[in-house]
Every structure is written in C-alpha cells, then in structure tokens.
Amino acid sequence: xxxxxxxxxxxxxxxxxxxxxxxxxxxxxxxxxxxxxxxxxxxxxxxxxxxxxxxxxxxxxxxxxxxxxxxxxxxxxxxxxxxxxxxxxxxxxxxxxxxxxxxxxxxxxxxxxxxxx
Numbered sequence: 001x002x003x004x005x006x007x008x009x010x011x012x013x014x015x016x017x018x019x020x021x022x023x024x025x026x027x028x029x030x031x032x033x034x035x036x037x038x039x040x041x042x043x044x045x046x047x048x049x050x051x052x053x054x055x056x057x058x059x060x061x062x063x064x065x066x067x068x069x070x071x072x073x074x075x076x077x078x079x080x081x082x083x084x085x086x087x088x089x090x091x092x093x094x095x096x097x098x099x100x101x102x103x104x105x106x107x108x109x110x111x112x113x114x115x116x117x
Contacts, residue, residue: 008100009059016070019077024085032056032066042084049092049099063098071103 013031018024025040033056034048052060066089075082089101 008063008065008098009056010065010067011056011059013066013068014070015068015074018070018074021078021081024074024081042088045085046088046092049088050096052096052098059098064100066099066101067104068101069104 011031013027015024015027018027022040025038025045028034028045029038029040032048032054034054038044038048038054048054049066055064068089071082093099093101
C-alpha cells in the first residue's frame with residue numbers, strides 16, 4: 001500500500017503471474033489485507049469491496065484507489081473470469097462512495113487485440 005493520491009489510500013493489486021481465480025483471490029486478499037475469513041469467491045470479493053469495515057483503516061477514512069497491474073495475461077488466459085472480476089469491480093465502485101478501481105495500461109502487450117471486450 002502506498003499513500004496519497006488526492007487524499008486516498010492507494011493499493012496496488014499486482015496480478016503478474018496470475019492465471020486462475022484462486023491465485024487472483026489470493027492476490028486480492030493480500031493486497032487489501034482482507035481478514036482470514038474472506039471467502040475467496042466473487043460474492044465475497046463484492047462484499048469486501050463494499051464493506052468499509054474490512055478496508056484498511058486509512059482507506060475507510062479517506063477513500064481507496066485500487067490500482068490493478070499485470071491484469072492482461074489473466075484476462076487473456078481466463079476471459080470469463082476476468083469479465084466477472086470487471087463486473088465486481090464496476091458494481092463495487094458504483095455502490096461504494098470513496099472507492100475507485102483503475103486498470104494500469106502501461107507497458108506493451110503482444111496480442112492485445114485478442115483481449116476480451
């Protein structure tokens with residue numbers, strides 16, 4: 001976690017090397033420092049993103065910017081799972097004041113035209 005972009009807590013979700021849902025959920029749990037009881041499924045992720053009580057205390061007070069990096073290989077490997085992740089992120093942002101999710105677009109990616117969407 002890093003501090004401060006327009007007063008928000010900035011958290012990096014690095015998906016480098018992630019190729020399945022299990023690894024994705026583990027990375028999310030670590031990045032957001034979610035409790036041990038986090039269910040590691042899509043519903044649990046949606047609940048955790050919208051529940052300020054499980055956010056790091058600074059984020060609950062100031063807001064949270066979740067920056068997702070290294071997502072393209074996962075999106076290519078598991079397009080259906082990535083679509084669900086995008087939906088979960090989108091719905092959480094729409095329903096949770098103070099939450100933003102940004103996809104890092106840096107770097108080059110061969111075959112990017114093969115990405116879903």
